Amino acid sequence: MTDAEWAVVRPLLPVPGxxxxxxxxxxxxxxxxxxxxxRYLVDNGIKWRAMLADFPPWDRVYAFFRRWRDHALVREFHDRLRGRVREESGRDAEPTA
Known part of the structure; x- marks a missing residue:
């Protein structure tokens, strides 16, 4: 993730407890x-256990993803990001369809 992408994504993340x-x-x-x-896992279609050593251990990444998924934080993050993209393109943040 580039620094520019991180600058956009960072404020949209939920704040840890x-x-x-x-x-x-x-x-x-x-x-x-x-x-x-x-992102690497999704982009390359690899299995969790095949995670590169450059990243945190696969079980920690999976636990992070599972916690976000189970608490609907993945959907919340997606909705926030979609709303921001729509607003920047001059559209209403919430889709009508």
Whole structure:
């Protein structure tokens, strides 16, 4: 992910509970590294266990993805990103169809 892409994506990510004072431990890996790993997996169609050593361990990336999926954060992130793209193109943030 380029720095320009990260600048767009970063504010759209949900804030972890420990940063909002809700307790819990800080996460061991950067969200940018996790998203890069997930993008690599989707783009190349590899299996979780075939994740390159340049990324965090596959089981940590999978746990991150699974937690986001189970709490509907993947859908929320997608909806926020879609709304931003639509607004930048001069359209209403919510699709009518």
């Amino acid at each position: 420990w940063l909002r004072g809700r307790g819990g431990q800080p996460e061991a890996y950067c969200h940018r590294a996790m998203l890069d790993a997930i």
